[in-house]
Amino acid sequence: MTPISAQPSAAFPQPVKVIIWDLDDTFWRGTLSEGAVEALEENLQLVRETAARGIVHTIVSKNDFAPAEAKLQELGIRELFVFPQISWQPKGPVIKQLLEQLQLRAPNALFLDDNPINRAEAQYYNPELQVADPAELPRLAPLLRASGKPDPTFARLEQYRLLERQQQARTQYNDNLAFLRDAQVRIEFREGAAVWPDLGRLEELINRSNQLNFTKRRVTKAELETSLSDPTRRWGTVRVQDRFGDYGLVGIYCLNLTDNRLEQLVFSCRILHLGVEQFTYAHLGFPALEVQGEVATTLSQTDRPDWITVQQPAAMGAAATAESATAAANRLRVLLKGGCDLGQLTSFLQAFALDVTEEFNFNNEHQIPVHLEHTLLLRAGREWPAAEQQRLAAALPFLGREAFNTNLWAGNYDVLVYSPLMDYTQDVYRERATGRRVPFGAYQDLTAQNPTAQAATYAKRRFQGMNEPFLRYFAEGFAHEGQLSATEFRQNLAWLRAQVPAPVPIFFLNGAEIDVPGSGETGAKQRHQLLNQTLVEFVASAENCFVVDVCDFVQTPADVTNNLRHYHRQHYRTLAQRLAQAISQWHGQHLPHSPWTDLKARAASLVPSKLRGLFGR
Numbered sequence: 001m002t003p004i005s006a007q008p009s010a011a012f013p014q015p016v017k018v019i020i021w022d023l024d025d026t027f028w029r030g031t032l033s034e035g036a037v038e039a040l041e042e043n044l045q046l047v048r049e050t051a052a053r054g055i056v057h058t059i060v061s062k063n064d065f066a067p068a069e070a071k072l073q074e075l076g077i078r079e080l081f082v083f084p085q086i087s088w089q090p091k092g093p094v095i096k097q098l099l100e101q102l103q104l105r106a107p108n109a110l111f112l113d114d115n116p117i118n119r120a121e122a123q124y125y126n127p128e129l130q131v132a133d134p135a136e137l138p139r140l141a142p143l144l145r146a147s148g149k150p151d152p153t154f155a156r157l158e159q160y161r162l163l164e165r166q167q168q169a170r171t172q173y174n175d176n177l178a179f180l181r182d183a184q185v186r187i188e189f190r191e192g193a194a195v196w197p198d199l200g201r202l203e204e205l206i207n208r209s210n211q212l213n214f215t216k217r218r219v220t221k222a223e224l225e226t227s228l229s230d231p232t233r234r235w236g237t238v239r240v241q242d243r244f245g246d247y248g249l250v251g252i253y254c255l256n257l258t259d260n261r262l263e264q265l266v267f268s269c270r271i272l273h274l275g276v277e278q279f280t281y282a283h284l285g286f287p288a289l290e291v292q293g294e295v296a297t298t299l300s301q302t303d304r305p306d307w308i309t310v311q312q313p314a315a316m317g318a319a320a321t322a323e324s325a326t327a328a329a330n331r332l333r334v335l336l337k338g339g340c341d342l343g344q345l346t347s348f349l350q351a352f353a354l355d356v357t358e359e360f361n362f363n364n365e366h367q368i369p370v371h372l373e374h375t376l377l378l379r380a381g382r383e384w385p386a387a388e389q390q391r392l393a394a395a396l397p398f399l400g401r402e403a404f405n406t407n408l409w410a411g412n413y414d415v416l417v418y419s420p421l422m423d424y425t426q427d428v429y430r431e432r433a434t435g436r437r438v439p440f441g442a443y444q445d446l447t448a449q450n451p452t453a454q455a456a457t458y459a460k461r462r463f464q465g466m467n468e469p470f471l472r473y474f475a476e477g478f479a480h481e482g483q484l485s486a487t488e489f490r491q492n493l494a495w496l497r498a499q500v501p502a503p504v505p506i507f508f509l510n511g512a513e514i515d516v517p518g519s520g521e522t523g524a525k526q527r528h529q530l531l532n533q534t535l536v537e538f539v540a541s542a543e544n545c546f547v548v549d550v551c552d553f554v555q556t557p558a559d560v561t562n563n564l565r566h567y568h569r570q571h572y573r574t575l576a577q578r579l580a581q582a583i584s585q586w587h588g589q590h591l592p593h594s595p596w597t598d599l600k601a602r603a604a605s606l607v608p609s610k611l612r613g614l615f616g617r
Contacts, residue, residue: 012130012363014107016055016147019047020095022113023061023068023086026134032063032071039075046141051080053148053343054156058098059084060091060111060122082160091118092125099126101167102160103211103269110144112137139461143363146340150347152600155248159270162245169244177307185274186311188239189283194313195228195235200355201249202237205266212267212277214299216292221333222412232257235264238280240271241311247271251280261288272296275305283310331355332587335407337373338419338509341566347601348576352591354415354583359407364400366464372406374422374439375492376484381406382499388436396474397465398440408500415583416500419509421565423489424531425521429478437481443521445482447475483527486534493538497545505544505586507579510535512554512564519563528564546586548579573602 021027030037047057057080061068065086072078083101085094091113099106106129111122119131132140151157166183173179195202199221207218219227227233238251250271254264262284267277277297281289282304289299333355336342340360349356361371371377380389381404393399408416426439429446440446446454451471458466484492500506511528532551539545553574554560554567561568567575584591 012110012143012147014105014128014130016110016130016144017108018056018058018099018102018104018110019050019144020098020109020111021057021059021061021081022111022115022118022134023059023063025114026112027059027061028071032068037071042141043137044075044077046137046144047077047080050144050148051154051157052150052152052347053145054151055144055148056102056104056156056160057081058102059086060094060098061086062088062091080157082157082164090121092121092123095122095129096125101163103163103272105211142340146343146360146362149358150343150350150601152347152597158245159247162247163270166242166244180275180305180307182243183274183307184243185276185308186241187276187279187283187308188241188311188313189236189280190239190313191234191236195237198237198249199224199228202252205249205252205268206264209266209268210293211269211296212272213293214265214277214289214291214295215263217264220410220412227254227263233263238267238276240274240276242274251276253280253284255284255287259288260285261290265289269296275308278303279305279308332415332583332591333357333413334415334417334583335359335413336417337406337408338417339371339373339421339565341572342419342509344569344572345576345579348573348598349580351594351597351601352576352580352584353594354580354591357407357413362402364397364402366397366400366466368398368400368463368466370398370400370403371422371426371439372403373419374426375420375489375496376423376428376437376439377403378406378408378499379492379495380404380436380438382409384436388434392431392436392438396438396440397463397470399438411501414504415586416504416506417509417579418496418506420489420493420531420535421509421511423484423492424511424527425483425524425565427483428481429474430481431478433477438478439484443524445480446471447478447480451475486530489531490534490538493535494542497542502544505546505583507546507548507582508535508539509548509575509579510550512560512567513551514555514557514560514564516557516560516562516564521563524564544586546582548575548582550575552578573598 024031024037027043028037028039051057059081063086068086069078069084072081083098085098087094095111099109106126110130110132111119112132112134113119113122114134116133119133123129123131170176170179203219203221203224206213210216228235234255234257236253237249238253240247240250247268247270250268252264252266253262255261256263265277265281271277278299281299286301331353334349335357336345337359343358343360346356346358359372361369364370389404393401393403422439425442427441427444427446428437428439430437449471451468454471455466455468497506510532513525513528513532515525535547539547550567550571554571559568559571560566580591
């Protein structure tokens, strides 16, 4: 049984793909059956913002369905929930059946309920289900907002709406085969050059799918591009439609023509129970396949589902196909490295036809946020012996086993966008015995704190391993040096520039220069002013380096949230536009811009009332 922790990229043991909400005294304040309830704006906004990052929302609540649904409609939020289970039935079995309908695993679900008995029952029927009291939401909400990935068109939500329509129709049939024949399942196969425009989706499906991933051969984008260009490999994509809607690209195959062996056979779980994977296997002539690990279905060497028909792709001339492949290959690949708040840039940058890869802070195996972008950690990952990295990662809970991992040295990007704000913020500690230096915290000397009181503070935040014995060990074994000096900051920037290939530009995002009352970060404004000036001086003397200045539009405390590193949502759009303009100037070419993609990104971010109707389309 799994009480709440969080995802590898955002602090939960497994990625949270669905949030299951109780209603009374959880989603809203009060009990609906006893009278009026009070909407909680922070919960409404959390649903909107996380739905725009691909997290699905559903309901398991003991209430009468009609008044509960009416209240959700009144709040303008009903369209963002799928498969709502509102009845007076015990919640444990209901959640078990709900997860089967959603085709999701219990470890990928988070159940929020104010009643500990309901949470315990839910876990009894659903081992490994993640659960939390709604009182924990102030801590969990930022982690959830950093989860998933940008989905400004709510494509994932629409896929679950489609699944909901399909399963509702399925209940009307006593014979599953009769349902499948009436479903009018149609498959479209695309091969050769027609696969190239979907390169990003291929990489995602291969590396993220498990339930219907028969081969489980993970790949990098560079490896994928090489294989797609190999004439001895037959690559194809699978698209599915039925009378309930369009599932989109849901399958991938790669056939090694030399020995007639499948190297990739992967499907999205949303086409589970439609026979698509078996039909595809038959379509390929039942080639050799070595199934890796557990999968949700077993393939037959003879069956060919007769309720599925093949739909020919729309005519596409060779020139148009080549042009699409070239366009996909020519998109600038951007590595966006910094704090997780920068995830709000991604959907706006994608409006400029940029292929964005995110590398942000995450919660490690000890449930402690780890920022990988501090230059000291970057240097340690490059310069320390592996044994020393492993030793300190094991000894210091605030590092963890992935603290030295980064995509910076992979070289699979054309542009680096880097926020050095952790160099502005974190304090540095030196191990007395070895001289090794590590960053942690912000505007505080951890070794000077009362270990009992500090351990209690960390316990409230659910940090693991930051207990009183560790804090005493740390104070004895490490000396506090304070924040990185401006001189060393500049030296580390020069080191970074030397490590990144010279043709790759580095766009630095500087820090705001304002006082934020109540932030608890004394001297933060002055610190930002100092390192901003150091950054400007470095860029002036360095090759292929640029600064995107947030001070042009983040100028008052009203422009930030809890500290001067977190801006209000509208400013991330402005930052993305400034960044795209700077990249365009460096590139010497105008970046194509999609006003529609930008509009959808704004809608996902702001969700004004007049746009809520878009969710149902």
